[in-house]
């Protein structure tokens with residue numbers, strides 16, 4: 001049994017990180033274990049920006065987007081010296097285990113820390129990108145997808161009014177999940193993702209044909225990893241001569257009050273992470289697969305590339 005653990009959030013913030021950290025803290029306290037909060041991710045650990053937490057420290061945060069602990073992208077963590085310093089700052093305070101809530105990069109940093117120092121580590125997938133191998137779900141992806149849907153609904157109104165082509169670029173880094181699910185549920189005509197090749201000339205020809213047959217408007221959802229929305233929009237406009245506009249949704253899709261799904265799942269995953277860490281388990285990531293909480297080997301999670309669900313890719317083609 002560990003007696004003292006710490007929690008941090010790292011990488012891009014995501015709605016539900018707060019619920020996850022809250023669950024880690026309250027579970028640890030319920031089990032009679034000390035719990036430290038580290039502000040500003042790995043950067044904060046290197047700067048020793050950490051404090052022992054009480055139950056009230058996580059009051060009034062479950063409904064908030066972002067992360068009350070703060071987050072960062074930290075170059076120094078990519079060096080063995082940086083990670084060794086972080087380890088020292090943990091052990092100096094008697095902290096015996098660490099819970100890392102973050103995306104693929106943060107979990108990679110956690111995997112290296114564990115290999116190099118042997119300190120027990122449990123990870124939680126926290127990113128809107130839904131790009132962590134072994135889990136169908138990452139904390140925040142549901143809220144982000146809902147934000148995108150809201151934007152798609154609004155873009156439809158104006159696209160239809162003007163008979164325009166609208167290209168919407170969404171986030172996801174190298175993963176097309178956000179584009180795919182929001183494109184399917186928003187009824188987009190074309191969904192461009194980095195996992196699948198696409199032929200823009202063919203798409204343009206199809207668009208021209210569709211307009212000739214009376215189509216009023218066309219919506220294209222582009223994952224940022226599949227190309228620049230601006231460039232794709234410009235290409236479509238030049239090739240088809242259709243009235244085309246581009247919208248880049250940007251960081252709006254990272255914020256906002258988390259959905260019920262993100263709150264409940266983040267809470268469950270946070271509880272499991274704390275219990276596992278306290279009981280001395282290490283090198284695991286808790287995720288969701290086929291509607292259930294699953295534990296994934298931390299090193300597998302970072303050494304494998306997640307693929308997009310082929311059923312979703314097929315569905316997108318059928319519904320087009």
Ligand SMILES: Nc1ncnc2c1ncn2[C@@H]1O[C@H](COP(=O)(O)OP(=O)(O)O)[C@@H](O)[C@H]1O
Nearest residue numbers: 011012073074077078102103104105106108109
């Ligand atoms: N290859 C790596 N080795 C060590 N640490 C890493 C590595 N990749 C990312 N990290 C750490 O995790 C942080 C967050 O990673 P990043 O990819 O930016 O976001 P996310 O965790 O949300 O995917 C980085 O700023 C860095 O401190």
Ligand SMILES: O=P(O)(O)OC[C@H]1O[C@](O)(COP(=O)(O)O)[C@@H](O)[C@@H]1O
Nearest residue numbers: 011012103127128129171172173254
């Ligand atoms: O906030 P930044 O630093 O501009 O980064 C933008 C990137 O962060 C994300 O929103 C989230 O990605 P991570 O979870 O990997 O941090 C990506 O979708 C996007 O490419």
Ligand SMILES: [Mg+2]
Nearest residue numbers: 103104105127
């Ligand atoms: Mg990432």
